[in-house]
Each structure stands twice: as structure tokens, then as C-alpha cells.
Amino acid sequence: MIANKKYFLGVSFALGFFTLLPIMALFHYAFFPEGQFSLTGMIQIISEKQTYRLLSQSLKLGGWVVLGTLVISFPLALITTKTKLRNYGWLDILFTLPFMTPPYIGAMGWILFMQKNGFLMQLFPKLSGLSAPFFSLFGMVMIMSLHLFPTFYLMLKNSMLTLEGSFQEAAKIYGKNSLFNWVRISLPLLIPSFLLGALFIFVKTLAEFGTPVTFGTRIGYNVFTTEIHTNLASWPVNIPKATFLSLVLFVLCFVLWLIQVKVIQRFVYGTVSGATKEFTVTTNKWVHAVSIVFVILLFLLAIGIPYFSILMTSLMTVRGDGLVFSNLSLVAYRQLFTNQNGGFSAFLNSFLFAACTGVITATLGFFAGIYIYKGTRYSQKVVDFFGLIPNIVPGIVLVVGLMLFWNTSWLPVSFYNTKAMAVITYCTLFLPYAIQYVKNNMLQLNESIFEATDVFSRTKLGAFTHIYFPLLKRGVLTGMMMTFIISMRELVGSLLILPPSVETSATFIYRQFEQGNVNTGMAMAVVTIIITCIFVIAIEKSKK
């Protein structure tokens, strides 16, 4: 294993440059306002009533979304493992799409569909009563659950798949009926997956900005992320307050992460064994029918409705005329591609930034992933933690930190207000994805390969180019495509750090809404979604 001190320092500096600096800048700004340690600002925020309202609203939202994703994911995981539908592998690809769709776009789609005189009312005037109850916490939870459920679902499904086999066989021999077996044996073994999934969704919800800023502001439901953004980006500006709120959010998410680590240590058993992987598949007709209905319904809610709204809006000429055939045209797309309002250059920028981010994170992820490997040694854990920070800390917190750091006056060179700043921000935010894919890929390789490499490879470079890279190529590439996709749609960082005259597709969409050119914004959204789909399919293909 490549694990000397120089390598450790190199990797930790590289990761720390992206992830640790902004956090340190945040702490420095918060606790050393005039070069001297002070707690007054923090105490003031902690003693404010509003902080508690934000806290309770954020937590409440998190709790409900966990429940919402569970209600969707658990039945879906059962359906794709226990019924005949498990043969349709493309369902998994289909149901990763909602997660790949930028949340603010999905939320916009829902708003356009449900609002008074929206698409729902135009199509089914009798259902107009649904509009008012939808614009409430319920609607927000539903939108966010429909966006976040894929990760929870895949987690549950994977553990259900690995659970089968010997456990199930033992249960068959010693247990009673299969339902009883399932409740008494399989379900308890799934508890860690439930816990981890729930914590993951909870943190994701706390960190989410897109849906709260589009839907939440409309129903007057503020959470930490939106409040931080408001304090940073609208008059009267309050940077210290944004920083302190960021710190509160940081601490909250950090604690949740610690709990998650404990859960893994205590509850995760080795459930994978070499034994048979026989599945009990129900053939009951009724179960089959209900499953199909469930999948179709979920498809309609998670993909059908938001995508329909987005597409229709992008095709409308006069928005006030509504859904009439004569009102549909490709004007918005033409405006986009002829670069009116700078749409096309925004798109190119996004593409460029995302590509750079993909390459940088993949390179870093490759070296870091090899170093971390199984993460048993202390130094490996340190590197692992550096790389994990963006997964623990909400994006907006990191962005605040990055802004503070790169604006410090003593820096001789600053990337702030250059395009490079966008790449740095995206790298910071999405580094964990790249590392994760390499790490997972490594774990699948046999130990003996690494031992042989250590013994036989003449130079380190040779080991990297001839052994590690060819073996890990798939993980590196998947990680790269993943970071590319999410960089293409990044919003919160881009809104705050992009230099003048520079826009990305996400900020373009956001600004088109601000400026009232909703159809051009939606046309851009459609293009972004199509590109995303192509990459998602490419990732799936590369797995085979």
C-alpha cells in the first residue's frame, strides 16, 4: 500500500486546500472579529428567538422529509426485490432521475403545476381545490421527498439484496412462515440501513437550498440555508449573522455525522457471505397489480408532473394565454441558442466549469481514494475526514467560508472574482463523490493485488500508471461523470461567487425567473435535464 509520510502530506494538503480552508476562515471570522477572540456575536445569535424558530423549522422539515422518503422508498425497494418487477433493471435508472434533476427546477415545475390557474387547473378545473392545501409545509415535504428518495431507496434495496442468501436459508430451516421470518429476521437486520438512510436524508434536507428558496419563500417557511442566503445576498446585508447561522448549521450537521459514525460502528454486521442468493419472489396477482400501480403513480409524481410543467412552460409564447396549442412554439429555445440574454454562453460556462471540476476532483479522488483504502490507520482517517467535510457541512456554509477566505486582504493572489473561483467552489462541494467512487471500487479489489504491487512495482509512478489506474479506471470515470453532472446544475455557490459578466446555466435559470423570462429559463432547464439524462445513462452503461 502506498502510505508514506510525503504522500500523506500531499494528499491532505490538496484536500485541505479545498475543504478545510473555508471552514477555518468561517471560524476565524466568527470568533476573531477584530483579531481577538470574542464570543459576543455567537452568544447574540444563540440568544435570538429567530434562531430557534429556524432551528425548529429546519428540524421539523428534516423529520417530515425522512418520513416522506421512507414512505416512498420502502415499498419501492420491496417491489424491486420481491416482485416480478425486479427484472426491470431500468426502473432503477428511471428512479435516479428525480435526484439528478436540480431541486429548484423540480420545485418550480410543481409550483407551475399546482398554483392557481396553473396546469392542473387548466387541465382539470374541478381539481382547483387542491391548490391551496398544496402550498403549505405538506407540499414542500412532498417535493423534497420526491427529490431525495432515490438515495434512500438504493440504500435499502442494496441491503435487502445482500441480506438474502444464508440468512434467509437459516430462517427457512428454523423459522415458521416466510412473513414471520421476514419480520423477525430480515427487518431487524435492515435497521442500520434505515438509520443511516434516515440520517443521510435528514442532513441532506437541512443542507438543501433549492427547494426552500423556490417553494419555501413562497409559503413563508424559512430554514437555515435560506436565511443564510438572505443575510448574504439581500439588503440589509449581515455577513456576521450569516456566518454565525452557518456555524450553528455546521455544528448540527457535524453532530448528526458523529451519530452516523457510531451507528455504523455498532450496528453494521457483515451480512454478505458467499452463500446462495436465492430470492423469494411473490407471484401473487394482486401484489403484482398493486406494485405496478405504485410504480406508475410514483413515476407520475416524481417525474411526470415536474417534467411536464418544465417542458410546457419552455414551449409557451405568451404565458398569460395558458395551455393552448397555438400558444406553443420554440421561441425560447431559439433565444437560448442564439445567445439572447447570454443563455448560450452561460451554458458553455457551466460545461467548462463542470469539466474542469470533473477532472480535478477525479484526479484528487484517485490519489486520496488509494490512500484512504479501508481507512484503518489514523492518518488514513484524517484524509478520509478531510474528504468527507463537504458531505457533512451544508454547501452554503462552505460557500460562505470560501468567500470569507478568498476575500481576506492579506492574500497575495486571490481567485475571487475569477472563473477559477467557480471551479474551486465546485471542487470543494463535490470532492466526496469522486473519492467515494474510487474508495468503493478499491474495496472490491482483492488485497493480494495491492500486496503484489507493493512487492513488484519498481517505481511508484509505475504502480500508479500500470496497476492502480487501469484497475480503478471505472470508479474514477464514474466519479468524474457524477461530479460533472452535479456541477452543471450547482446553484447556491454560483449565486454568490461568480464574477461579474459570468453566468452558469443554473444562475441563468434563476435569473430568468427573477427577470420574468420564465420560458427561456425553462428551456435552459430542459437542455440541462437532457444532458443529465445522457450522462446518467452513460454511467449505468459503464457499470456493465
Added chain:
Amino acid sequence: MKMKKLGVLMLGIVALAGCTGKASESNTETTSKANETTNTEQENLAGKEITVYSAGPDGLSEKMKVAFEEKTGVKVNLFQGTTGKILAKLEAEKGKPLADVLVLASLSSMDSLKQAGELQAYPEAIGKDKLNVDWTDADDFYFGYSASALGITYNTKNVTEVPKDWSDLANETWKETFNMPDPSLSGSALDFLYGYTSTDQGWDMLTSWFENGMQIMGANKSALDAVITGEKNATISGVDYMAYKAKADGEPIDIVYPESGTVVSPRAVGITKTAKEVSASQAFVDFLLSDEGQNLVADAYLLPGNSEIAVKDRASLEEIQQIKVEWKDSEDKQVEVLQEFGSISQQ
């Protein structure tokens, strides 16, 4: 001697080209002088770069940038955002200031920047004499190059009885069918709030709107968008130029200025204290105040700062019943008004 000849020649051209009988002799003389200075400056300016933070409207900022770049050869880095975003960006960049020119949609914010010593004066600004005195700083730190009036924007499909005054929206018939942009996100909505609540009935009226189900909805465009799609029937303190533009695009939208008077919100341009390219920045200000710039302003359905410039497809300033508002030194009071508004809206 040559210069003099040139001057005479130009004087002739100017007189021929544009000046109708109205222009007095002294006026033509200043114009020709102005042209000379811009001409000599142009040579030095080409290749320079300035950063402009501009609070829309989008199309206008972009057109200004292009026209100015063509004319002078100066490259403009344009950041477009709401007034709030620009002020936020300035604050965040205090360590390393970047902006040379600020074009804000709120005079009171601009005035507070002046008070804080963030701006530099430009007494030689060409064309400042023609500007509306109420919108421009007497010490030449900023210039009111345009304004927008706030009215009631309504959906022409849904509204049969057009409201005549603010009080109409407090009626039962309007219950829960109207909104207002969030004054903490929209500088013009804050200007309206500040101006309107300075009148006797202001706060009472605001409360009765809330009681009648007024919804607060994002910045100007979000509020307007709800009216365009028919989700709401009307917007209080709708920005007029946006309404006129949507109307020109064929949307079922129109705007009315209430009889009892409304707020006209001036928009101002100024040069930052930290501007690196002062002469190029000054040229940009001159351009905004020039007839060419002012015509672009009018094309964007804004009220030009120079009232001699004819407005296009919209009500002129004289046709709008105005509430008199004192913008100078108003920032602190605006914060108070905003807080008061916040506490009422959360009830």
C-alpha cells in the same frame, strides 16, 4: 487655430443635426465643448476596462454596455443583480473592492453609500444640468438617470373592474387575489413602502391589505409573474416598466396609477471611491446621461432622468399623481419601515 476651426465646424454640425430653434447659443456651445472632451478622452479610453454593478432592467444594462463599448472602446464587466444583491456584494468585497460604477434601483441606498464615503463626486458630469433635481445629489456624488413609478399591475383577463385607488384593494371583492413584492428583496417595493407609509393613511391601509389576504411574494418579477399567469389578479406596488414590457410582449397585463398618488422611485448612478479607472467610469456616467443613453432608458419603459426625452408607450412623469418623498438620508428610516412591515406581515 485648427482647433477653433474644428470647433466652429462642429458647432455647425450640431446646430444642423439636432438642435431645433429652442437651443440657446450658450447651450450649443457647451454641447460642442462636451463633444470635444469626449472625443479626446475616447482615444485614451480605448482598451480600458471598468466593472459596473447594475440593478437592471436586464435588457437595458446589456444595451448600455454594448453601446458604450462601441462608442468608447472601453470594456465593461457587467454584474447584474437586484439592488440588494449589489449592496451585499459590495459589503462582501470590502477587503478587495472591485466595482467602478454602481447603477442602483434605489436612490436611498445610493445616498447612504455617499454618506458612508463609498462614492466619489463627479462635478463635471456632462448632461447633469438637465436631470430632475429631486433625483440627483446636489454635491454630484450620484445622478438620477431614470425612475420607475409604482402602480397596481393587474391581469386584464381576470379583472373587469379596474381599481382606481389603493383603497379598492381593501374591499371584500379583492380578497386574497392580490400580492405585493417583498420589500426586503425589492428596492422599489421598499421605496413604495417608505413613501406610502409617510402619508397619513399609509400604515392603516397596509394593515387592511394584509387583512384582505395580501400575499408577499418574492421580488418584483415573482409578484408580476403570478399576475401574468392569473394566479393573482393584481400586484400592489408593481414596477411599471416591467408591466409595460410584459404588455408589449403580449401578456394580458396592464398598470394603473392610483388617483391618490403613488411613489416614483428614482434610480441612480455613481462612481465608487475605490474606482480604478476613473476617467472611463466618468465616461460611462456621461453616457448614461447623454441623449443616447436617455433614449435607451426611455426604450426600456423607464422614466428618463432628463425630462426633455420623450417617453415611449407609457405615462409621462407629469401624468402620474405623485406622493412627495424625501429620499436623502432615508436609509435608516427605511430599515425601520422594513422592520415594522415585517412585524405586521407575520401577524
